[in-house]
Amino acid sequence: MKKINFSRQDTKRTKALKLIILLGVVSLFGDIIYEGARSVNGPFLEVLGANAAIVGLIVGIGELLGYGIRLISGYFSDKTKAYWFFTIAGYGLLFTVPLLSLAGVWQIAAIFIVSERIGKAIRNPPRDTILSQATKQVGTGFGFALHEFFDQIGAIIGPLIFAVFFFLLGTSGKTISDYQTGYSFLWIPFVFLMIFVVIAYFLVKKPEELEPVSESVEKESDTLSKTFWLYTVFSFVTTIGFVNFALIGYHLKANNLLSDAQIPLFYMIAMAVDAVIALIIGKMYDRLKTKRKNNKAGLLTLMIIPILSLFIPLFAFSMNYVFILISIVVWGVVMGSHETIMRAAIADITPLKKRGTGYGIFTTSYGLALFIGSVLVGVLYDYSLTLLITIIMVIEIIAIPFFFIMWKTCGKGDNSCA
DSSP: OOOOOHHHHHHHHHHHHHHHHHHHHHHHHHHHHHHHHHHHHHHHHHHTTOOHHHHHHHHHHHHHHHHHTHHHHHHHHHHHOOHHHHHHHHHHGGGGTGGGGGOOSHHHHHHHHHHHHHHHHHHHHHHHHHHHHHHTTTOHHHHHHHHHHHHHHHHHHHHHHHHHHHHHHOSSOOOHHHHHHHHHTTHHHHHHHHHHHHHHHHHOSOGGGGSOOOHHHHTOOSSOOHHHHHHHHHHHHHHHTSOOHHHHHHHHHHTTSSOTTHHHHHHHHHHHHHHHHHHHHHHHHHHHHHHHTOTTGGGGGGGHHHHHHTTHHHHHTSSOHHHHHHHHHHHHHHHHHHHHHHHHHHHHHSOGGGHHHHHHHHHHHHHHHHHHHHHHHHHHHHHOHHHHHHHHHHHHHHHHHHHHHHHHHHHTTOGGGO
16 A cells, blocks of 8 residues: 655645745735725726726726636646746736826826736736645635635725825815826835745746646546536626626716725725635635535535625615615625635636636636626616616526526536536
């Protein structure tokens, strides 16, 4: 009988945990940068003279490219195995966010906003592949949840920077130069981000060595399963109905429902909710897998996404302060689910050989859904709020049957659910 080297396994687990934490710290600084900016991009574009349709179009194009390019980066990261190269290059493009401090017209701001999304597209599939390999040592749900927790600390700090800065400036309406000064603060976390991503690279240059190799892994399919494709369709539909915060922020600014300082503060609340929910739902995801002795049973947690997303537009586009606050909390719960269990699921329903491609395909579909949803909401907002709310709620209701089709297929013995 082959002797098991426990000390080596413990070393791998420790190294995997260190890598997850380091990448979490990298994402923390990354989120200070781009989530800080995203918390005020909508109001900033409004100050620059853009209307709701233009904001929706800019956000939509950014998300479309930001996810569509992942199909390419995921494919080539699998082909070349250069996961770290794509990861570091993608994070490097975050320098375009502090450059918003130089934007004086909405067209230039749009270029920088879209460029940041392209950088995210380049880094995310390879980075999530690296993460998926490390999380196999600690549990995919917990691993991605831990990473998301660090991620959301940054997502809290970023908007807080703007909220405090705007508060110190006073209660009067903020000028273009006020926003530009706020964006210029983001050069500091960018420098720290690049330092930590290089440290992570030197810690584990070959992350594939962290994933346990078993006979089943060695014999796994080179193709993506039916469950994967149905999962992608379900995610596509439910994401179309997920309202982007830039449009919520635009609504709050255009109707003077919140001050310039309060809008990023509300975004910070959503990010705090996201961080807590990520840890809770990540553990639930792993617990279901253990309880049912099925590596794909965690997919059941996805059901909460379309159900909760139903209520976001109903409350977010109201004129009631309490309803808006409720929508922000629900938005944070849904976002935490998107960023944790949606990503963890890909690691469990795709073979290692095709994981970068799987993340690329999934996130491309996700980005297309965000593009359609953002443009749809932006156009409908200028036309009819009642029609906007009705259509978005109908989309989320339609997503529910797609979930049950996916779950039924998985339960019937699709090879990804074995």
